[in-house]
Amino acid sequence: MPSARQSYTVTVPEEPPAAPLPFIKPQSRRKSPPVSRSMLVSTFVGLLINQAKNSKNAQGLVGLRNLGNTCFMNSILQCLSNTHDLRDYCLQNTHRTDLNNNCRANAALMEEFAKLTQTLWTSVSNEAISPSDFKTQIQKYAPRFVGYNQQDAQEFLRFLLDGLHNEVNRVSVRPRMPMEDFDHLSDDEKAKRMWNKYLEREDSKVVDLFVGQLKSSLTCSECGFCSTVFDPFWDLSLPIAKSSGEVCLIDCLRLFTKEDVLDGNEKPTCQRCKARRKCTKKFSIQKFPRVLVLHLKRFSEARIKTAKLSTFVNFPIKELDLREFASDNSMNAIYNLYAVSNHTGTTLGGHYTAYCRNPSTGEWYTYNDSRVSPMSSSQVRSSDAYVLFYELTNSSRM
Numbered sequence: 001m002p003s004a005r006q007s008y009t010v011t012v013p014e015e016p017p018a019a020p021l022p023f024i025k026p027q028s029r030r031k032s033p034p035v036s037r038s039m040l041v042s043t044f045v046g047l048l049i050n051q052a053k054n055s056k057n058a059q060g061l062v063g064l065r066n067l068g069n070t071c072f073m074n075s076i077l078q079c080l081s082n083t084h085d086l087r088d089y090c091l092q093n094t095h096r097t098d099l100n101n102n103c104r105a106n107a108a109l110m111e112e113f114a115k116l117t118q119t120l121w122t123s124v125s126n127e128a129i130s131p132s133d134f135k136t137q138i139q140k141y142a143p144r145f146v147g148y149n150q151q152d153a154q155e156f157l158r159f160l161l162d163g164l165h166n167e168v169n170r171v172s173v174r175p176r177m178p179m180e181d182f183d184h185l186s187d188d189e190k191a192k193r194m195w196n197k198y199l200e201r202e203d204s205k206v207v208d209l210f211v212g213q214l215k216s217s218l219t220c221s222e223c224g225f226c227s228t229v230f231d232p233f234w235d236l237s238l239p240i241a242k243s244s245g246e247v248c249l250i251d252c253l254r255l256f257t258k259e260d261v262l263d264g265n266e267k268p269t270c271q272r273c274k275a276r277r278k279c280t281k282k283f284s285i286q287k288f289p290r291v292l293v294l295h296l297k298r299f300s301e302a303r304i305k306t307a308k309l310s311t312f313v314n315f316p317i318k319e320l321d322l323r324e325f326a327s328d329n330s331m332n333a334i335y336n337l338y339a340v341s342n343h344t345g346t347t348l349g350g351h352y353t354a355y356c357r358n359p360s361t362g363e364w365y366t367y368n369d370s371r372v373s374p375m376s377s378s379q380v381r382s383s384d385a386y387v388l389f390y391e392l393t394n395s396s397r398m
Contacts, residue, residue: 059121063128063370068148075352076157078367079339079389081120084359090114098168109137110167128370153341153352154295154387165206174201191286194230213287215327219280225272235293240311249315257283284327294388306347312383335390342384355380
């Protein structure tokens, strides 16, 4: 059996090999119909995935070289590499069937991301991999990442997912969206209509996995009229309650969804009163994504210079129950943690790492640029946790 970080790399030759494969008899090999290149690769990748599932020697335990302040990128790439469905999407080359016709000639970002993921899961060497080709493509898509300055991991994640989505968007030509009045519909029907309208323009594997729907309710204090808006979200940025001790993740979510009073200069216009009124605003989750990304707002720019909160946020590894934040209380919304992007240090200088649960074995590992090492699940919680990746449990997938 291969070692913990060992795997196999397949090279498909243009011509059949001269020597027969040892596990195929010569006569049976001659009688077999020709096998296409794509079929051979797909079959091999399928064998790799099955081997990883059935073996204690897991794949995906390869580090990424730091190219110069690129730890933010390495941390997020390792979190995404351990996102089960996204990993398989790349390993099985399914992304190539989804490449947008308008972007097929410019789908280098998706191709490099898939190539990097495949290398992480099929490398025969323990040596770290250089993500330089990937970096070349992400900085073409988002020039803010040109060079080697320190960057924010959550902002990088947003740009990367947006770029990947655009290249595998199943909608080749986005239709124009005429203004429609949905206020006469029930909230559930209105939410469905607005979600379907979103999918008419934005529909990809990335959306399938990462995008949910947020409900915003605005209630007039004068007439009691409540207007609702439903918007897609790719992640939730959660405020951290100031505390000298630790706070719970659920408290951060409650702070995010708590009812706020809009008064003074913030008064909105009530649709019924046709005048600016004091209102209350509240968020709830209408549609839960399969992968929920929670961003802990540790960096504040409220003062002259950016400050960082080092508050310890206690978050569950298993069975994060979010039903109290659902618009419909009958929804199941139970999540398990599978990855964390950590930031140590201050705003003046810091370092990103990742803690990831291997999707094949369920074991946790620390990814620190080039170094990968096993860890206990009891070590996953820390005051360095910055971006949390949760997956919807099988029993609650909708």
